[in-house]
């Protein structure tokens with residue numbers, strides 16, 4: 001029998017994405033143009049931002065670029081502090097450092113692995129400029145609590161929604177909870193542009209500033225670029241970066257977003273199946289939920305008996321790849337000196353968690369195979 005080979009991530013690239021890419025290349029306007037505007041409109045639609053909304057979407061080259069720009073918009077600079085979970089993506093820590101600021105590490109909630117709101121305020125100092133809160137895998141943060149903390153302390157929240165594009169919080173689409181929301185559309189995300197990102201901000205003035213900042217500061221009107229044309233004269237009023245999105249990436253993203261409902265439903269079903277099969281099997285703890293409100297990015301389990309690497313090797317021998325998202329920030333040498341609160345949950349769970357394969361339109365046969373192999377591992381550990 002041929003051994004299965006199941007990757008952790010598998011992009012859903014079908015004939016529509018390939019046709020969109022070919023068309024984009026044939027049009028021949030390779031930089032930022034009409035498709036980027038259409039992509040921004042598609043993102044706004046997913047987030048429920050209608051014409052009356054004061055929120056606007058600005059597409060950029062990566063999620064990291066979106067985070068960097070959000071922090072600059074807030075005015076994060078040399079010697080400032082940004083509170084964020086140590087259990088977060090390195091892109092967030094580096095975006096903070098890129099502004100000359102330092103991350104201050106806060107712990108997470110054990111049941112969702114998202115930021116623990118009750119641990120934030122004790123870390124606020126006169127240097128704190130903002131909090132970055134990240135939705136993780138199949139969970140979203142306690143956004144109402146975060147909004148209260150933001151209001152009480154007059155500190156904005158940057159919502160890292162790299163994992164939750166197309167998800168909801170209490171029935172409201174993600175993108176509406178805080179003053180800054182970023183998305184990533186990198187190769188492994190539920191919706192990919194191959195590489196891409198977006199930032200949602202409040203107010204036309206901020207949108208306009210960001211449109212210049214993503215184009216090395218050039219103030220030429222986005223509307224001109226959106227007609228696949230460029231201006232030859234413009235001003236530069238402030239610091240900017242080459243962070244714009246290109247038409248080719250936007251065109252792929254547009255065809256992905258058209259499939260969002262199917263992508264979300266298939267991933268929710270896969271998570272439900274994982275949970276049903278893996279709950280109550282001893283040393284494995286599977287995150288619980290009905291997954292009704294989320295567009296799940298990853299499904300992970302905790303391996304509770306300290307045998308995570310054996311577990312991963314056992315699965316790999318059976319053709320199942322797994323991942324570890326992530327190592328803790330304070331364990332990286334570059335961030336090891338950063339200020340922090342108690343990180344007991346982070347230190348515990350970063351030794352336990354394993355990401356299982358999760359794909360859009362994943363077959364039930366593959367999930368059955370994976371959960372059977374996991375059950376065999378548990379049996380072996382018991383004997």
Ligand SMILES: Cc1ncc(COP(=O)(O)O)c(C=O)c1O
Pocket residue numbers: 062063064065088089091092134160162163183184185186196197
């Ligand atoms: C939580 C989180 N934030 C930010 C990023 C950075 O996004 P990008 O890879 O598009 O730069 C990622 C990417 O994996 C992520 O998972």
